[in-house]
């Protein structure tokens with residue numbers, strides 16, 4: 001299988017503080033890859049480095065065999081930030097249209113994509129409302145719709161289901177699976193263990209290091225435990241050993 | 247294409263934000279109007295208490311628009327000034343002239359003092375002329391058959407002509423070109439700076455960096471989007487100042503607009519540049535006393551020639567220095583485009599430098 005996202009010995013420090021330490025990741029095409037770890041472990045920092053919004057202090061990142069950062073590459077990446085970055089004084093539709101116009105899309109497909117993305121996250125009836133009147137969950141959904149607006153082959157979603165009710169969360173995961181079946185590569189971060197089960201591959205992050213990685217099944221088998229939560233605790237306990245299992 | 251998308255968005259946001267729009271369009275007019283009435287209002291006639299002053303001098307003083315109150319005897323002039331709310335007291339005793347001035351407003355005091363001195367010397371001159379005429383007559387009577395010709399002594403006629411302005415010119419006339427430019431500069435700075443700042447603090451600027459937008463697209467998008475409103479504001483302010491407040495405009499209106507547009511351009515770029523170094527609206531406000539207020543001092547309100555050399559260097563680093571000078575040249579002195587073209591070029595130079603710095607400052611968000 002071809003690797004879509006490759007990180008080689010990536011480290012990042014802010015001033016003296018090391019936030020990421022020697023991260024190596026390989027994300028295969030058509031996979032759902034989960035980055036799981038408690039908050040503050042460095043997931044967002046890692047994801048921003050992959051998108052090219054931040055620079056690693058050391059190491060290399062390649063996406064689609066192209067060195068990051070690269071402007072052209074951003075046409076192929078759909079990014080959903082952890083914190084909703086929306087224009088509150090614009091309507092949902094205006095937000096979608098603005099972001100759509102930043103990508104190479106003709107007028108016709110812009111319209112189609114806006115309708116598709118809004119429908120997917122069930123925001124169609126609220127599109128003419130200003131975002132400042134949206135609930136937290138609606139904002140998350142709009143952010144997801146914006147990430148999908150240009151139909152990118154790679155999706156990078158930073159805690160996409162935070163603040164979304166269980167029903168919609170389920171439908172979002174269904175959509176993520178559907179996108180995966182369409183051949184898209186999806187990198188998702190989460191601190192919720194039960195979401196980790198839904199990923200094809202996992203990397204457990206703690207204090208800026210990957211303490212364990214592999215498929216959920218492999219991880220559980222390796223530690224002989226039934227829940228990923230315990231895997232996380234166990235792997236974290238001996239993080240100085242080599243925990244690569246698959 | 248992306249620039250256009252950004253321009254469109256900035257415009258929608260601006261039009262929806264009625265308050266900011268009002269601040270940009272109306273606030274300069276309100277301040278200009280206030281200053282207009284404050285600075286160009288006629289000064290009140292000064293009140294002068296007199297003691298032992300002859301009728302001729304009193305008439306002369308009255309002619310100079312001074313209100314005269316006569317006192318027969320004066321014990322304590324200092325107290326009297328305060329009690330009667332006078333501006334000054336003039337006492338004559340023999341050859342001794344005593345003028346006591348309140349001096350609560352030094353510039354008014356100077357004017358009053360000058361007027362009193364002028365009145366006294368006028369009266370003296372005409373007295374001397376009369377004395378001389380009498381003397382000549384006396385001599386003529388004592389020496390009959392000796393023709394004596396003496397040209398009639400006259401108080402010389404005094405004419406003042408002005409190269410710029412007229413005798414009616416008020417402080418406001420000279421100041422207003424600078425004020426017009428300054429308000430355009432100030433409000434454009436504030437609004438564009440806060441506009442991009444909001445984009446930074448809400449995280450949308452960061453989010454934009456995950457799209458294929460280029461840094462220069464952002465700078466030009468903001469430049470054109472806010473520039474559009476800056477143009478409207480400039481035109482409103484200039485027309486209001488010259489047509490409604492009737493501020494003195496000797497030169498061409500188009501040159502005034504041209505200078506103000508250049509100033510607005512520089513202010514816009516400076517605003518978005520400085521917003522890169524602010525984390526909140528409040529921090530943006532902190533730039534006002536540092537980056538904006540000093541400009542007004544160097545814009546021509548204080549005489550440039552009188553400044554120490556290093557201050558002159560500081561002045562030459564300030565866009566308002568060029569803008570203010572050019573505006574005074576056109577509005578007050580009536581000079582033409584060829585006289586202000588250097589100032590315009592310097593302003594455009596500032597704009598170019600700020601564009602480049604802005605594109606570089608965005609590197610903080612994305613290296614490419």
Ligand SMILES: Nc1ncnc2c1ncn2[C@@H]1O[C@H](COP(=O)(O)OP(=O)(O)O)[C@@H](O)[C@H]1O
Nearest residue numbers: 014017019037038039040041042043044045046
């Ligand atoms: N710009 C920054 N400057 C300094 N420290 C930062 C910066 N961004 C993130 N950090 C620190 O890096 C660590 C990891 O943060 P983050 O990547 O947001 O974690 P996560 O997304 O896993 O919650 C945190 O301790 C955070 O304080």
Ligand SMILES: [Mg+2]
Nearest residue numbers: 043044045082
């Ligand atoms: Mg995070």
